[in-house]
Amino acid sequence: xxxxxxxxxxxxxxxxxxxxxxxxxxxxxxxxxxxxxxxxxxxxxxxxxxxxxxxxxxxxxxxxxxxxxxxxxxxxxxxxxxxxxxxxxxxxxxxxxxxxxxxxxxxxxxxxxxxxxxxxxxxxxxxxxxxxxxxxxxxxxxxxxxxxxxxxxxxxxxxxxxxxxxxxxxxxxxxxxxxxxxxxxxxxxxxxxxxxxxxxxxxxxxxxxxxxxxxxxxxxxxxxxxxxxxxxxxxxxxxxxxxxxxxxxxxxxxxxxxxxxxxxxxxxxxxxxxxxxxxxxxxxxxxxxxxxxxxxxxxxxxxxxxxxxxxxxxxxxxxxxxxxxxxxxxxxxxxxxxxxxxxxxxxxxxx
Numbered sequence: 001x002x003x004x005x006x007x008x009x010x011x012x013x014x015x016x017x018x019x020x021x022x023x024x025x026x027x028x029x030x031x032x033x034x035x036x037x038x039x040x041x042x043x044x045x046x047x048x049x050x051x052x053x054x055x056x057x058x059x060x061x062x063x064x065x066x067x068x069x070x071x072x073x074x075x076x077x078x079x080x081x082x083x084x085x086x087x088x089x090x091x092x093x094x095x096x097x098x099x100x101x102x103x104x105x106x107x108x109x110x111x112x113x114x115x116x117x118x119x120x121x122x123x124x125x126x127x128x129x130x131x132x133x134x135x136x137x138x139x140x141x142x143x144x145x146x147x148x149x150x151x152x153x154x155x156x157x158x159x160x161x162x163x164x165x166x167x168x169x170x171x172x173x174x175x176x177x178x179x180x181x182x183x184x185x186x187x188x189x190x191x192x193x194x195x196x197x198x199x200x201x202x203x204x205x206x207x208x209x210x211x212x213x214x215x216x217x218x219x220x221x222x223x224x225x226x227x228x229x230x231x232x233x234x235x236x237x238x239x240x241x242x243x244x245x246x247x248x249x250x251x252x253x254x255x256x257x258x259x260x261x262x263x264x265x266x267x268x269x270x271x272x273x274x275x276x277x278x279x280x281x282x283x284x285x286x287x288x289x290x291x292x293x294x295x296x297x298x299x300x301x302x303x304x305x306x307x308x309x310x311x312x313x314x315x316x317x318x319x320x321x322x323x324x325x326x327x328x329x330x331x332x333x334x335x336x337x338x339x340x341x342x343x344x345x346x347x348x349x350x351x
Contacts, residue, residue: 033069206268
């Protein structure tokens with residue numbers, strides 16, 4: 001069986017990827033996460049059976065999941081210092097990794113992106129180590145998650161917002177524009193390194209630019225589960241950061257997973273694709289949807305002193321539809337109702 005690697009495996013997207021690998025393959029999965037943001041596998045694995053193997057944990061009755069709690073840079077450095085480290089230390093006979101998913105990053109909501117931009121810039125260090133490693137180890141396939149934050153912010157301003165096309169970022173033609181804070185810059189740099197990895201080192205790699213992904217198990221530091229929880233508690237007045245007129249392109253994590261795995265099958269040259277719904281929804285509209293589920297109509301209180309990000313960020317999905325034949329399956333109402341129902345259950349269980 002193959003060994004796949006998921007960095008940042010315990011974050012929102014990482015843990016959903018691990019679950020998909022368990023479902024889609026019969027292979028082994030190496031999970032690396034320092035838990036600075038993510039949550040321990042025992043909190044989200046449906047089969048949390050585990051055992052110790054020296055300083056790592058092995059999960060599942062079939063013992064397919066290996067969890068390394070460490071900084072991904074330390075993990076990669078050990079691999080580069082000693083190519084047989086995993087075999088010698090843990091008995092893992094890995095000649096070459098299969099699929100590698102690189103989710104390790106300094107991430108967070110808008111407060112983190114704007115409030116601590118230099119810490120976010122550490123992603124440059126993380127990505128530099130990662131790309132240096134794949135160039136030498138040459139895994140079978142690589143997924144690099146860029147971000148919709150890589151798009152020029154002047155295309156997302158009030159009065160000038162457009163559906164964002166992949167062609168609006170042209171690295172080879174040097175048409176870039178200013179991305180969103182240090183987070184956007186690091187992702188843009190990662191896309192460039194992905195192209196280098198494909199062209200100069202023969203790495204099969206695809207980049208994805210997810211828009212506002214959400215799901216039932218997302219951390220409460222992100223807006224969708226936070227708004228759902230406050231609606232379930234019937235907050236009134238209902239506070240919203242900024243004016244509430246800011247809009248985002250919300251896409252359910254199940255759709256993100258489907259598109260991501262399809263893209264890995266079809267794209268190998270570092271091309272970046274959008275993953276979104278192609279629809280713009282304001283935060284006020286989102287609040288109104290959740291409060292409709294909750295059965296009340298609160299007054300909405302804007303907090304204009306809070307970080308609000310760009311005015312409108314949404315995708316043009318025509319390139320993905322043409323290239324992959326893919327469209328999202330889960331509607332906004334269906335997806336948000338799932339999140340709301342989980343929020344209600346969480347509140348009940350905490351009482």
